[in-house]
Amino acid sequence: MNQFMNLTEMQIENIRQLASAERRNLGFIGEIPIANDIFTILESLGILLLEYPIESDSEKLAFSAALMYSTDGDKELVFLGLNTADFFDKQVFAIAHELYHFYTKTGSHLGRLSEDEDNSIEILANRFAAEFLLPESKLKSIVLNNFKTSSLQNIQFKTLLRFIARLQCDWWLPYRSLVKRLKEIETISNKQYEQLYAIDERDKDGEYWHTGMAINKEVFLKLNTPTNNIGTSPQNIEIIIRNFEDGIIDEDKFIDTLNLFNKNPNEFGYKFEVSPEDIDEFEKYFGEEFSDEN
Numbered sequence: 001m002n003q004f005m006n007l008t009e010m011q012i013e014n015i016r017q018l019a020s021a022e023r024r025n026l027g028f029i030g031e032i033p034i035a036n037d038i039f040t041i042l043e044s045l046g047i048l049l050l051e052y053p054i055e056s057d058s059e060k061l062a063f064s065a066a067l068m069y070s071t072d073g074d075k076e077l078v079f080l081g082l083n084t085a086d087f088f089d090k091q092v093f094a095i096a097h098e099l100y101h102f103y104t105k106t107g108s109h110l111g112r113l114s115e116d117e118d119n120s121i122e123i124l125a126n127r128f129a130a131e132f133l134l135p136e137s138k139l140k141s142i143v144l145n146n147f148k149t150s151s152l153q154n155i156q157f158k159t160l161l162r163f164i165a166r167l168q169c170d171w172w173l174p175y176r177s178l179v180k181r182l183k184e185i186e187t188i189s190n191k192q193y194e195q196l197y198a199i200d201e202r203d204k205d206g207e208y209w210h211t212g213m214a215i216n217k218e219v220f221l222k223l224n225t226p227t228n229n230i231g232t233s234p235q236n237i238e239i240i241i242r243n244f245e246d247g248i249i250d251e252d253k254f255i256d257t258l259n260l261f262n263k264n265p266n267e268f269g270y271k272f273e274v275s276p277e278d279i280d281e282f283e284k285y286f287g288e289e290f291s292d293e294n
Contacts, residue, residue: 006123015124019131022103031138035172038095038133047078047102048236052260053085053228065094067101077239078102084230087202089174089223096129103128130181134171142167143187152182153189160188160196161211169216172223175201175208232261241268 007015026041028034034041042049054063066081080098082091100106106121144150152160164178173181176197183193201208202224212220237258244254258264265271 006120007127011124012127015127015131016136018100018103019128020135022099023132023135031135033171034096034133035092038092041099042080042095043233045078045099045102047080048233048239049231050079050081050236051084051227051229051231052081053226053230054083055085064090065098067098079236084227086226087174087224088227089168089172091227092172092223093129093133093174093177096132097125099132100125100128126177127184130173130177130184133173134167134178134181136181136185139167139181140185140187143182143185150187152187153192157192157195158207158211160192161208162215164196165208165212165215165220168212168223169219172219174223175199230260230262237261237263244270 023031023034026044028037039049063081063083064086065083066079068079068081070077070079080095082095084091086094140150143152146163147155152163155163164175164182167173167178168175171178179188179193179196182188182196183190188196199208200206203209209224212224240249240254240257243249244251249257254270255265
């Protein structure tokens with residue numbers, strides 16, 4: 001559990017202040033859940049979302065999210081590429097993680113969401129994401145209101161599982177992020193943390209899965225399922241079209257890029273033909289591009 005010791009008190013306080021300030025700036029007053037509004041936040045900040053499922057040959061995904069910068073004339077464009085092959089709760093957390101890099105101006109970033117980071121910047125970004133999605137003061141209040149004590153060290157294991165499942169369905173953080181949050185505020189013991197963290201929360205035959213399904217089946221299933229969405233914002237589509245019209249990309253690139261987001265030139269008044277072989281080749285290339293960056 002060395003990741004708990006890598007941040008100083010001042011770093012943690014700075015993260016709290018940053019997350020609190022940005023939540024207020026976005027209109028989240030009173031420590032209410034952000035949940036699905038994380039996507040609206042991207043739009044309000046002018047961050048262009050690119051959604052695409054990138055599978056991996058290994059157990060771990062090639063990447064969770066990527067923050068990228070480009071320019072269009074004198075205008076800076078900010079893109080967030082989201083790997084929708086990941087579980088939805090991890091997509092939400094990955095976006096919040098990338099917002100740390102956006103707010104702190106740490107430049108382009110390719111993230112692989114992990115709770116076991118040993119990179120100090122990534123630990124800060126994970127801490128920010130957790131604080132942004134579920135403020136520490138709110139979590140402490142929830143614990144106290146539910147158990148009439150700030151310590152859960154004498155609470156039964158099954159009770160803890162139900163509590164975490166309710167937190168997940170209300171606040172939309174991944175299970176392990178919530179377990180880590182409870183340890184960060186010293187609500188659970190080291191032993192409880194190790195026991196909880198060792199659970200396979202995605203095991204559909206496991207106790208946590210059955211508990212979550214019983215508490216809120218619709219939300220729990222949504223959070224624990226990859227969306228595999230393919231899409232982008234209308235503004236991104238407009239950029240693609242203008243790049244073609246201005247001669248920045250050729251006809252083949254125009255067709256292939258639109259196809260990547262389930263669009264075609266006919267929808268925008270351009271009639272071209274593209275072969276299935278070309279689409280397969282482009283999708284293969286797209287996957288290899290991300291693989292090369294790892």
